[in-house]
Amino acid sequence: MATETTSDRVLILDFGSQVTQLIARRVREAGVFCEIHPYSMSEAAIEAYAPKAIILSGSPASVTEEGSPRAPGIVFTKGVPVLGICYGQQTMCEQLGGKVEPGETREFGRAFVDVKEPCALFEGVWQVGAREQVWMSHGDRVAKLPEGFRIVATSEGAPYAIIADDSRRFYAVQFHPEVVHTPHGDALIRNFLFAVSGLSGSWTMAAFKAQAIEKIRAQVGTGKVICGLSGGVDSSVAAVLIHEAIGDQLTCIFVDTGLMRAGEADEVVTLFRDHYNIPLVHVDAADLFLGKLAGVSDPEVKRKTIGATFIEIFDAEAKKIGGAGFLAQGTLYPDVIESVSFTGGPSVTIKSHHNVGGLPERMNLKLVEPLRELFKDEVRRLGVELGLPKAFIGRHPFPGPGLAIRIPGEITPEKLEILRKADTVYLEEIRNAGLYDVIWQAFAVLLPVRTVGVMGDGRSYDYACALRAVTSVDGMTADYYPFSHEFLGRVATRIINEVRGINRVTYDITSKPPGTIEWE
Numbered sequence: 001m002a003t004e005t006t007s008d009r010v011l012i013l014d015f016g017s018q019v020t021q022l023i024a025r026r027v028r029e030a031g032v033f034c035e036i037h038p039y040s041m042s043e044a045a046i047e048a049y050a051p052k053a054i055i056l057s058g059s060p061a062s063v064t065e066e067g068s069p070r071a072p073g074i075v076f077t078k079g080v081p082v083l084g085i086c087y088g089q090q091t092m093c094e095q096l097g098g099k100v101e102p103g104e105t106r107e108f109g110r111a112f113v114d115v116k117e118p119c120a121l122f123e124g125v126w127q128v129g130a131r132e133q134v135w136m137s138h139g140d141r142v143a144k145l146p147e148g149f150r151i152v153a154t155s156e157g158a159p160y161a162i163i164a165d166d167s168r169r170f171y172a173v174q175f176h177p178e179v180v181h182t183p184h185g186d187a188l189i190r191n192f193l194f195a196v197s198g199l200s201g202s203w204t205m206a207a208f209k210a211q212a213i214e215k216i217r218a219q220v221g222t223g224k225v226i227c228g229l230s231g232g233v234d235s236s237v238a239a240v241l242i243h244e245a246i247g248d249q250l251t252c253i254f255v256d257t258g259l260m261r262a263g264e265a266d267e268v269v270t271l272f273r274d275h276y277n278i279p280l281v282h283v284d285a286a287d288l289f290l291g292k293l294a295g296v297s298d299p300e301v302k303r304k305t306i307g308a309t310f311i312e313i314f315d316a317e318a319k320k321i322g323g324a325g326f327l328a329q330g331t332l333y334p335d336v337i338e339s340v341s342f343t344g345g346p347s348v349t350i351k352s353h354h355n356v357g358g359l360p361e362r363m364n365l366k367l368v369e370p371l372r373e374l375f376k377d378e379v380r381r382l383g384v385e386l387g388l389p390k391a392f393i394g395r396h397p398f399p400g401p402g403l404a405i406r407i408p409g410e411i412t413p414e415k416l417e418i419l420r421k422a423d424t425v426y427l428e429e430i431r432n433a434g435l436y437d438v439i440w441q442a443f444a445v446l447l448p449v450r451t452v453g454v455m456g457d458g459r460s461y462d463y464a465c466a467l468r469a470v471t472s473v474d475g476m477t478a479d480y481y482p483f484s485h486e487f488l489g490r491v492a493t494r495i496i497n498e499v500r501g502i503n504r505v506t507y508d509i510t511s512k513p514p515g516t517i518e519w520e
């Protein structure tokens with residue numbers, strides 16, 4: 001999976017921590033390319049990836065348990081700098097001849113470290129003698145240092161809060177520098193990347209764009225490419241990027257799945273044709289999708305059915321334009337991470353994104369996915385770099401499976417119609433209140449629950465709907481948007497008055513985690 005994007009690559013080995021993603025974000029924000037791989041990555045794959053530095057993540061596991069995960073030996077013999085975080089520190093110590101034991105005091109949340117000796121990791125950030133706030137989440141602790149290490153900071157629950165082996169460039173911390181609750185944690189990570197590892201921090205969107213174009217040309221040659229275009233920011237950016245690379249070898253395909261929002265199909269096609277001179281085919285596949293989804297209520301079955309149907313259509317369209325060999329999609333890094341359960345790795349499949357885990361096993365078209373290693377906010381920056389108009393860049397994400405994953409249970413044309421109306425009212429109110437751009441994503445969900453109400457002195461027995469609005473940076477974590485009660489009241493009244501079939505409205509205040517943004 002290694003890419004040619006840059007030679008300054010950092011490898012993050014994941015032991016299953018909840019916050020491994022954040023390590024990647026901090027590294028990329030520093031202008032350094034990195035990828036997350038499971039700790040079980042083979043030594044050959046590590047060699048092929050050729051990291052300039054390695055970071056070991058935290059983990060729910062305990063080094064003291066038999067069979068708990070270990071880093072591949074090559075991590076410590078390759079001669080590159082290594083930063084161990086929490087479990088990463090513990091396994092580093094254990095593997096290099098130190099000792100780990102269950103601690104007497106567990107530390108969760110805010111803690112303080114006393115800085116004892118100078119260290120490249122916090123040079124220019126923390127002073128010797130200072131007491132600094134960090135964020136801890138551990139029960140075990142290092143009890144004996146491996147040879148070559150020294151203690152540079154301590155905390156109450158972790159006498160080895162920061163340790164260093166300067167000659168081998170191995171550093172390890174018991175706390176989590178990647179979370180915002182460790183103020184200056186990002187500066188420590190930068191020090192590891194620049195001062196310790198000597199990386200350049202030159203991974204910019206302009207550099208990414210130039211290299212991505214080269215890669216697309218090399219992969220595709222003179223072949224024809226069709227690009228699944230949804231009107232969302234990811235596929236729009238992918239299409240424009242690919243068009244810059246291969247010009248008229250590209251044809252875009254917009255699939256109307258029948259699971260779109262009100263007016264969306266026309267809007268997307270018009271917007272794209274107005275701005276770009278890229279051939280766009282509009283396929284009306286509503287009957288096909290609704291037919292295949294009839295009677296399906298399990299979320300994963302829905303997602304896989306939708307993924308397979310998309311591919312069926314792309315295959316047919318590829319033939320129609322005289323045999324395209326490649327399918328381009330706006331797949332992002334989070335789609336990949338959430339869909340993939342690493343064999344032998346610690347993470348589990350949360351949901352099969354229709355364009356990754358939902359793809360059929362056998363595919364005729366070869367995938368071109370130039371954004372596969374980017375997070376959403378990075379794609380938006382690439383969009384700016386490519387000169388995409390704001391109408392594309394600022395759009396809320398809309399998932400490929402569309403309203404199908406916003407109607408828990410079976411999907412029917414009647415339910416789709418009700419949901420479209422409620423969603424339209426909700427988004428209209430959000431726009432009127434000037435909130436569209438401060439919210440990351442907002443939508444209505446039609447619940448498969450009917451409740452009793454009283455309307456116009458009569459009894460109603462209709463569906464309930466839930467409203468969702470979240471703030472986020474990259475969709476990997478999210479919080480609910482704190483609307484005023486007045487706003488929520490206004491939307492609820494309008495939906496109940498205007499949308500036949502809904503007589504109750506609720507607001508979803510679940511963050512991610514533990515929830516996800518979509519309901520399925």
Ligand SMILES: Nc1ncnc2c1ncn2[C@@H]1O[C@H](COP(=O)(O)OP(=O)(O)OP(=O)(O)O)[C@@H](O)[C@H]1O
Pocket residue numbers: 227228229230231232233234235236253254255256257328329330331335355395396397398399400401
């Ligand atoms: N209706 C559609 N027609 C054609 N391709 C689609 C459609 N919906 C999704 N896709 C393909 O699946 C990919 C993933 O969808 P996803 O919703 O994650 O991205 P997007 O729609 O491009 O952007 P956004 O996340 O902002 O909605 C898209 O980039 C696109 O290639």
Ligand SMILES: O=c1[nH]c(=O)c2[nH+]cn([C@@H]3O[C@H](COP(=O)(O)O)[C@@H](O)[C@H]3O)c2[nH]1
Pocket residue numbers: 303338351352353354355397398399400401441475476512515516517518519520
């Ligand atoms: O194209 C897509 N195909 C999918 O199968 C899919 N599932 C979720 N999403 C979008 O991903 C982001 C994170 O969503 P979740 O918190 O629900 O996983 C949110 O922005 C979701 O809308 C999808 N997009």
Ligand SMILES: NC(=O)CC[C@H](N)C(=O)O
Pocket residue numbers: 017057058059060061062063085086087088137138139140141
């Ligand atoms: N966050 C972590 O990496 C925790 C590591 C280990 N499970 C402990 O409790 O110490």
Ligand SMILES: [Mg+2]
Pocket residue numbers: 230232397398399400
């Ligand atoms: Mg979309």
